Amino acid sequence: MIAIWVSLVSNIVLTIIKIGVGFAFASPVLLADGIHNAGDIIATVAALTSSMVSKKPADEDHPYGHGKAEVVASAMVAVILALAALWIGYHSVLSLFEPPESESWLPLIAAFVSLVWKQALFVYTVRIGRAEKSKSVLATAYDHLADVYASLAAVVGIGLALLGDRLDWAWTAYGDPIAGIIVSLLVLKLAFEIGKEAVDILMERTVPAERLAGYETLISGLEEIKRIDRVRAREHGHYIIVDVRVGVPSHYTIQQGHDISRQIKHCIMDNDPDVVEVMVHLNPWNEGEDRAL
Incomplete structure (x- = not known):
């Protein structure tokens, strides 16, 4: 939560x-970067809200918890990033057809301060996000x-x-808008990656195959399990829900099945x-049936 508040104030x-x-x-590229940051404020507020909602316990309306609130926030961030990328690219292209503006040292200093500040924020928030397994962070x-x-x-x-002005290199006059176009492509790529992960989780894509195989190995090590019929698992925000179907001896009592x-x-x-x-579903197994472990 603190990481998101730090991000909000910084943005x-x-x-x-x-x-x-x-x-x-x-400065087209600095102005575009500022507009992008304005969108970040909305994204950070969404992340802050979703982080609070995702920690709420399960209730009657949400029996599986509220973990997907963070995934919804991730999808919103992806949309905001994509819109920012298109905005940056559009205005940067327009700047190529206009007389270049003379650059000043102050925009360069502002951009450098932003670079260092944002790199520090990235390292800080990605460390917190991975430790807490928080999609929104x-x-x-x-x-x-x-x-x-x-x-x-x-x-x-x-x-x-600036260097071109000093050395009289005409081709560097459009360095600012060209940089803006490159930025738009990089941001658009990042938006696609974040959006794809969010959509996969919302569509309940299964966890990686090696993780499922690990669950099957654990289950097959239990003596009472005679057959594994199905193991499924899905991410639900910052946690995972597993579905298991296994075969146990048909003569077992309800108490034994419960245990x-x-x-x-x-x-x-x-x-x-x-x-x-x-969530475990037990199927009856009889002597001589396939033991597909």
């Missing part, structure tokens, strides 16, 4: 700096990474234009802390 400050300096010195982290790309391109573009179900549940959850729910 507000950087937005004011970039848009103010960008307007004052007519990780989305915020990669949003910072997009800003790192944008600020780096701004530093290079403005720096080239086996609990054994399977604890076996998986003790070995994978990301799993918060294991």
Whole structure:
């Protein structure tokens, strides 16, 4: 939660700096980066809200918990990034057909400060996001990474234009808008990657095959299990839900079946802390049937 608040305050400050300096010195790439930061404020607020919602316990309307709230926030961040990328690209292309503006040192300094600040924020938030397995914090982290790309391109573009003014290199006059186009492509790629992951989770894509194989190995090690019929698992935001169907001797009592179900549940959850729910369905197994372990 603290990581998202730090990101929110940082985005507000950087937005004011970039848009103010960008307007004052007519720097397309810095102005575009500032507009991108303004979108980041909305994305960070969404991440903050979703992080609070995702921690709520399960209730009657949401029996599987609220973990997907963070995934919805990730999808919103992806949309905002994509719109920002298109905006940056459009205005950068327009700038190529206009007389180049003379660059100043202040936009270069603002872009460099943003670069260092955003790199530090990315390292900080990605570390927190991975430790807490928070989709919304990780989305915020990669949003910072997009800003790192944008600020780096701004530093290079403005720096080239300043160098060109000093050395009388005409071709560097358009370094600023060209950098803006490169930024738009990088941000668009990042938006696609974040959006794809969010959609996969919302569509309940299964977890990686090696993870499923690990669950099957754990279950097959239990003596009472005679057949594994099906093992499925899906991410539900920052946690995983597992579905298991297994065959047990048909003469077992309900109490024995209940004990086996609990054994399977604890076996998986003790070995994978990301799993918060294991739903077990028991099928009857008779002597001589296939033991597909």
